[in-house]
Amino acid sequence: xxxxxxxxxxxxxxxxxxxxxxxxxxxxxxxxxxxxxxxxxxxxxxxxxxxxxxxxxxxxxxxxxxxxxxxxxxxxxxxxxxxxxxxxxxxxxxxxxxxxxxxxxxxxxxxxxxxxxxxxxxxxxxxxxxxxxxxxxxxxxxxxxxxxxxxxxxxxxxxxxxxxxxxxxxxxxxxxxxxxxxxxxxxxxxxxxxxxxxxxxxxxxxxxxxxxxxxxxxxxxxxxxxxxxxxxxxxxxxxxxxxxxxxxxxxxxxxxxxxxxxxxxxxxxxxxxxxxxxxxxxxxxxxxxxxxxxxxxxxxxxxxxxxxxxxxxxxxxxxxxxxx
Ligand code: ASP
Numbered sequence: 001x002x003x004x005x006x007x008x009x010x011x012x013x014x015x016x017x018x019x020x021x022x023x024x025x026x027x028x029x030x031x032x033x034x035x036x037x038x039x040x041x042x043x044x045x046x047x048x049x050x051x052x053x054x055x056x057x058x059x060x061x062x063x064x065x066x067x068x069x070x071x072x073x074x075x076x077x078x079x080x081x082x083x084x085x086x087x088x089x090x091x092x093x094x095x096x097x098x099x100x101x102x103x104x105x106x107x108x109x110x111x112x113x114x115x116x117x118x119x120x121x122x123x124x125x126x127x128x129x130x131x132x133x134x135x136x137x138x139x140x141x142x143x144x145x146x147x148x149x150x151x152x153x154x155x156x157x158x159x160x161x162x163x164x165x166x167x168x169x170x171x172x173x174x175x176x177x178x179x180x181x182x183x184x185x186x187x188x189x190x191x192x193x194x195x196x197x198x199x200x201x202x203x204x205x206x207x208x209x210x211x212x213x214x215x216x217x218x219x220x221x222x223x224x225x226x227x228x229x230x231x232x233x234x235x236x237x238x239x240x241x242x243x244x245x246x247x248x249x250x251x252x253x254x255x256x257x258x259x260x261x262x263x264x265x266x267x268x269x270x271x272x273x274x275x276x277x278x279x280x281x282x283x284x285x286x287x288x289x290x291x292x293x294x295x296x297x298x299x300x301x302x303x304x305x306x307x308x309x310x311x312x313x314x315x316x317x318x319x320x321x322x323x324x
Contacts, residue, residue, distance in 0.1 A: 030231070031259040035196035036293030041068065041309040043189035044237045044287055047076045047085070048307030052314050055191050060312075065191040065199035066105045066127075073123050073201045076187045080159045084185045087120050088159045089205025091166050093173065094212050097157040100204055100219035101126045102137075106197035106229035112137040114219035118154040119147045123203045126219070136221065157205075169209055186218050188225060188235025190289045198291060200225045200233045207240065216240025222250035232256040232291055234265070237304070238284035246272050252288050262288040262296030270298045270322050285319055298322070 039059035041052040055072030058064070077086030084090065091097045101122035102112035111130025113122050114137065125147045129138050138146050148154065158166075186204035193199075202225040204218040217223035217240035224240070226249040227233040234252035236243045243249065248269045255265035266286040273279050285304035287297045297306050297319040304319040 029259065030257050033231075033290055033292040035291045036192060037194050037196040038293055038310065039192060039194055040289065040293050040295075041072065041189065041191045042287055042289055042295055042306060043072065044187055044235060044285065044304075044306050045185045046305065046307070046316060047079070047082050047185070047187055048189070049314055049316060050075050050079075051187055051189055052307045052309035055189065056309055056312070056314070059191060059193055062194050064195075065193040065197050066103070068191040068193065069189045069199045069201035070103065070123055070127055072189050072191070073187045073203050074121055077121050077123060077203055080161070082187075083162060083165070083205075084208070085187050085204055086122070087155070087157050088162050089157060090162050090208035091158055091205075092212050092214065093170075093209045095158065095163070095166055096212060097162070097205055098212075099157075100206055100215055100224075101202060102219045102221055102225050103127050103130060103199070103201045104221065104225055104227035104233075105130070105199045106227070108227070108229070110136050110221045112219040112221060113139070113143040113147075114215045115140040115213065116143040116147065118144065118157065119152050120155050120157065121152070123201050125150070125152060126201075126203075137219065139215075166209070186224070186237040188218075188237055188287060190227075190233045190235060190287070192289060192291075192293055196291065198227055198229050198233045198289065200227045200235055202235050217243035217248070220244060222247045224249060226250045226253045228253050228257060229291065230257075232262060232265075232289055234269075234286055234288040236284065236286055238299070239282035242273050242277055242279065242282055242284050245277060248273070248284070248286060252286050256288065256290050262290045262294050263298070264296070266296045266298035270300055273300065274322055287319075 051072035055068035058068040080088035234249040285299035
């Protein structure tokens with residue numbers, strides 16, 4: 001038997017789970033924040049600016065955060081100049097463009113596709129997995145078959161430019177992950193709508209020149225994205241293997257639930273990587289928002305940035321980082 005009590009710490013109410021003996025139970029403490037109903041959009045990297053602009057059209061119209069995070073990242077998926085997402089995404093080392101994406105709504109529903117080929121908008125397929133199947137995740141041929149059955153069209157996603165870059169890479173064929181956006185930069189997006197609901201999306205072609213079949217964090221709920229509408233949401237970008245090993249986005253949201261600010265939570269999740277993994281040659285960036293609309297971001301190395309849109313103003317912000 002447990003009882004719960006609420007008390008004030010730094011002006012915010014905290015509900016703590018207490019055992020009968022009066023000792024607090026691990027994982028039971030959670031902080032209560034007031035929900036914001038002011039629309040806000042945040043998304044990773046420079047291309048977040050155009051994603052936010054698109055999402056904003058939905059948000060100012062009273063539309064849902066879920067629609068906003070889908071339509072926002074679709075702009076980047078369709079942009080052939082974005083070499084890390086959708087059309088024009090850099091291929092694996094054999095020349096295949098393979099895509100990963102996931103989406104979560106305010107009810108805790110989740111949908112995901114991974115190792116999906118030939119479909120320009122994996123985020124919309126992920127949403128259909130969430131809304132029209134009993135499952136969370138479809139991969140490879142199964143995901144493609146499902147997409148085609150829902151009316152998505154098969155397309156060539158390797159552009160002339162991305163093919164040229166791949167051919168140049170093949171001259172040396174050295175797999176050398178680069179720290180920042182030069183060869184990977186997933187778009188991860190979180191929106192809050194005028195009802196105060198949070199949703200998130202994440203879509204990528206993954207690490208350039210990866211092994212055939214490699215899947216990163218981006219389609220994995222809890223690694224690349226996590227949303228808990230009662231507390232907050234987080235997205236990740238960077239070397240997916242590090243977020244997979246620490247279930248980083250879940251960790252950020254869990255820390256927010258337990259009372260950390262969005263900023264403190266992102267910093268603690270990066271610290272977890274630094275403490276446990278070989279992090280020096282890899283970049284990871286976390287971006288988070290709590291339900292009060294407070295945002296936070298942190299990365300291992302300098303270079304990570306994100307776009308934040310509120311009150312119609314869309315700005316690019318440099319994230320702070322563990323190393324200088
Ligand atoms: N996280 C993605 C992956 O590992 C890539 C990126 O965000 O840069 O597939």
